[in-house]
Amino acid sequence: MTQLRKVLSIQAGQPTSDGAGVKLTRVFGGPGVEVFDPFLMLDEFGSDKPDDYIAGFPPHPHRGFETVTYMLEGRMRHEDHMGNVGLLQGGGVQWMTAARGVIHSEMPEQEEGVMRGFQLWLNLPGKSKMGDAGYDDIQPERIPRITTQNGVEVVVIAGQFDDGQTQQAGAVQRPDTEPQYFDFHMPAGASISPKVPEGHRVLLYVYEGEVEIAGQTQKLGKSRLARLSENGELQLTASVDSKVLLIAGKPLGEPIVQYGPFVMNSREEIEQALRDFRDDKLTA
Template sequence: MTQFRKVLAIQAGQPTSDGAGVRLTRVFGGPGVELFDPFLMLDEFGSDKPDDYIAGFPAHPHRGFETVTYMIEGRMRHEDHLGNVGLLQGGGVQWMTAARGIIHSEMPEQEEGVMRGFQLWLNLPGKTKLEPASYQDIQPENVPRLTTQAGVDVTVMAGQFDDGQVQQAGAVQRPDTEPFYFDLHIPAGASISPRIPDGHRVLLYVYEGSAELAGHPQAIDTSRLARLSEQGEVQLHSASGAKVLLIAGKPLGEPIVQYGPFVMNTREEIEQALRDFRDDKLTA
C-alpha cells in the first residue's frame, strides 16, 4: 500500500511590511522556525499599487544563509558590495548566498504595474556560514520548464524534478540542504506526483486556486501553507486548477539563532556579526 506524507499543519501567512515599507505576506518565519528547517522564511509579495512596493529594499546586510527570489511579474534591480548588478524579471530567479556577509539592495525597476513574486530564506550549515558570499542571476530563459504527461507546467528552480515519467535538473543544485524548489501549475482535473527523498522537509504553498493532497481529507486553499511529514509520497491533485510552490530540503538539525538579517548557530556568533557590521567588517 502506498504511504503518503501526512499533513502536520496548515497555516495562513500574516500581512507585514519590510524594507522601506514594501507590503507583503510572511507565509512563515520567526518564532518556531525550527519546524521548517532548513528553511527560515517565505515571503509573498504582490500588488498593482506602486505605493505598496515602490520604496523597495535599500542597501541592507545578511549573514549565515541564502536568499532565493522568484519573480512572477515585474522587474527588480539587484546591486551588492561585490559589484554584482542584476535585473530580476518575470520568470527569473536570484540565488544569493550571503554566507560570511553581503550588503545588497533590491529596488523596483518600474513605477507602475504589477510586482509579484516570492523570497525564500534557506539556512546554511555552520561549517559554511562564514565562507565567501556569492550571487547567481538566473534569467527566465535559463530556468528549466517542462510539461508533464498530465499537462502540469513545472518550473524547476532547484533540485531534480522526477515524476517517474520525465526528469529535469533545476537551475540550481546546492549541497547540505539539497533543496527542491518547484512552481507547479496544475490544470483542472490534473494530478502530479514529484519524487522527494524521504527525510526531506516538504512545504506546499497554494498561491492560486485549491489543491488536494492524497491522504488528506480537506483541500488546501489559496494562501495556505501545508507542512508535511518527512516520509512517504507526495501526490497533488486539483479539481478546479491551482498554482503551488513545492519547497523541500534536508533538515540541518542545527541550532538556529536569528537576529534580523543574521542567522547563526549561537548567540555569540550573532553578537560577532553585529560587531562586524558596526565595524565595517561584515564582508571582510
C-alpha cells in the first residue's frame, strides 16, 4: 500500500511590515521555526498601492543564511557592498548567499502598479555560515518553465523536478540543504505528483485557488501553508484554477539562533555578528 505524506499543520500568514514600512504577510518565521528546518522564513508581498511598498528595503545586513526572492510582478533593484547591481522583475529570482556577511538594499524601480512576490530564507550549515558571500541575479529566461502531461505548468526555480514522466533541473542547485522550489500553475481538476526525496521537509503554500492533498480530507485554501511529513508520496489536485509553491529541503538538524537579520548556531556567534556590524567588520 502506498504511503502518503501526511499534513502535520496548516497555518495562515500574519500581516506585518519590514524594511522601511513595506506591508507584507509573514507566512512563517520567528519562534518555533525549527519545525521548518532548513527554512527560516517565508514572506509574501503584494499590493497595487505604492504607499505599501514604495519605501522599499534600504541598506541592511545579513549573516548566516541565504535569501531567495521570487518576483511575480513589479521591478526591484538590488545593490550590495560587493558592487553587485541587479534588476529583479516579474518571473525572475534573486538568490543571495549572505554567509559571513552582506549589506544590501532592495528598492522598488516603479512608482505605481503592482509589486508582488515572495522572499524565502534558507539556512546554511554551520560549516558554511562564515564562508564567502555570493549573489546571482537570475533573469526569467534562465528559469525553466515546463508543462506536464496533465497540463500543469511548473516553474522550476531550484532542485530537480520529476513526476515520473517529466524531469527538469532547476535554475539553482545547492549543496547540504538540497532545496526544491517549484511554482505550480494548475488548471481546475489537474493533478501533479512531484517526487520529493525521503527525509526532506515539504511545505506547500497556495497563493491562488484551492488544492486537495491525497489522503487528506481538508482542502488547502488560498493563503494557507501546509507542513507535511518527511516520508511518503505526494499528490495534489486543483479544486479550481490554482497556483501553489512547493518548497522542500533536507533538514540540517543544527541549533538555530536568530537575532533579526543574523542566523547562527549559538548566542556567542550572534554577539560576534553584532560586534562585527557595529565595527564595520561584518563583510570583512
